[in-house]
Amino acid sequence: MSLLSEAKRRLKLAVDILSIMWRKSRQGHLPLWRQLRESCWLKWHRQQTFRFYLMARMWRREMPWDDKLAHFCYDDFHQLIDLLNPPTHRQLHRHKFAQKQHLLDAGIRTPALYGFFHPDHGIATDGSRLRDVESVAHLLHAHENEIVVFKPEIGSGGEGVVCYRIECLAEQVLLTHPLTGESEPLATRFTQLNHHGHGVVIEAFCHQHPKLAALNPDSVNTLRIWVTNEGNEPRVLGCFLRIGRRHVQVDNTAAGGLICTVDDHGVLQELSRGDLSREVLMQHPDTEVTVCGYPLPFFAEAKTLALRALAAFPDMGIAGLDIAIDEHGPLVLEINLDNPAQIGTACFDRPGRYLFPRLFATEKLA
Incomplete structure (x- = not known):
């Protein structure tokens, strides 16, 4: 990225942040000057970003300063990760293919693994090579x-995550987009696969x-669950549900996905946009489903599955x-270590x- 492009990106981000802060102040939250003073103080003294200030909704009047x-x-965060997941160990678990194999070996429910193309x-999971378009086509013929x-x-x-329905015509494999119905030969898409x-x-x-x-049929809507096993005391730290948008296959906030808080009994609470505005929504903007109380x-x-999955990586x-949920129960789509x-x-x-509380009360994490 050129210096000019980077400068434009930063300027746009600054304008977006100021615009959101101004809008929040107009909605009755903290005044703009107070938001700027707080966010600047946190940036200077706590290395907290302006983006995090907005994502954590620190502009709310009812949020105590001690919470901020x-x-x-x-x-804080990277010291915590280094303490609980030592860097030398977690490098072994960075790759999704190795993670999936490990989860399957440990008996953790996860979608079937077909192979790793490189x-x-x-x-492939049957031990055959998966290194060119012909071997990928052979694999997909079976599905x-x-x-x-x-x-x-x-x-x-x-x-980069994409889903296709597999169709076979004689020796040709067609990849059909499940949302648009558009098809293309594997050979055409192979260049992009090879690009990774x-x-x-x-x-x-x-x-x-x-x-x-029912919340949104176009994406697989997943729970993001944080778990820890500090001091050999496994516990769930928190979770929220990510809900995708119409015509988008993934539910990630980076792709426009929404965020919904979940209470201790699995009942959905507050729905909001996953961008910096964190605008609260009464219902899903595409499906018009009322989420609160769902x-x-x-x-x-x-x-329970999340805790079992972490236990499968004892270091x-x-x-x-x-974590996705189908008619038979939860499945681990991915574990982020x-x-x-x-x-x-x-x-x-x-x-x-x-x-x-214990870690941040000790000298380990001051």
Whole structure:
């Protein structure tokens, strides 16, 4: 990125932040001058970003200053991750293919794994090579009429994740987009698959529970659950539901997804946009479903599964999991051990330091 492009990006972000702060003040929240004073103080003294200030909705009048101080800053969060998930160990678990294999070996319910495409060391689950278009076509022939997920081996925010229904015509494999119905030959899409330098994981699609599909059928709507096992005391730190938007296959906030808080019994509470505005919504803007008070199926089982998944990695002490729910119960789509994403605590609406009172009361994390 050129210096000019970076300067334009920063200027746009600054304008967006000021615009949101002004809008919040007009809605009756803290006045603009107070938001600016607080966010500047937190930036200077706590290395807290302006973006996090907005995502954590620190502009609310009812939010105590002590709670704002107790939110994670960059150093807090990365010290915590380094303490609970030692860097030398978590490097072993960065790759999604290795994670999936480990989860399957541990008996953790997760979508079926079909293979890992890479031009140099790709491999299918049956041990055959998966390194060129012919071998990928051979693999997909076995899954005709299924929806198959392709996701980059390393990545976040749902970037690069695509789903296609597999259709076979003689020797040709067609990839059909399940939302638009558009088809293209595998050979055409193969160039893009080959573009991901770290490779692509190929796995089964999760057909979500009807109660989740009713919220938005175009994406698999997932629970993001944080769990920890500090001091050999496994516990759930918090969770929220991500709900996608119409015509978008992923539910990630980076792709426009919405955030919904969840109470201890699995009942949905407050729905908001996943962008910096965190605008509260009374219903889903596309499906018009009223979300508040909506009960989730298999919620207790989802939390139990999240704890079991972390226990499958005994050298790890914290994780953020993406958990889907189908008609048979919860499944782990992905486990984030390298960086569970600091922004999660803003979405839980609970300051990070309050989640780890013992650690932040010691000299280990001052």
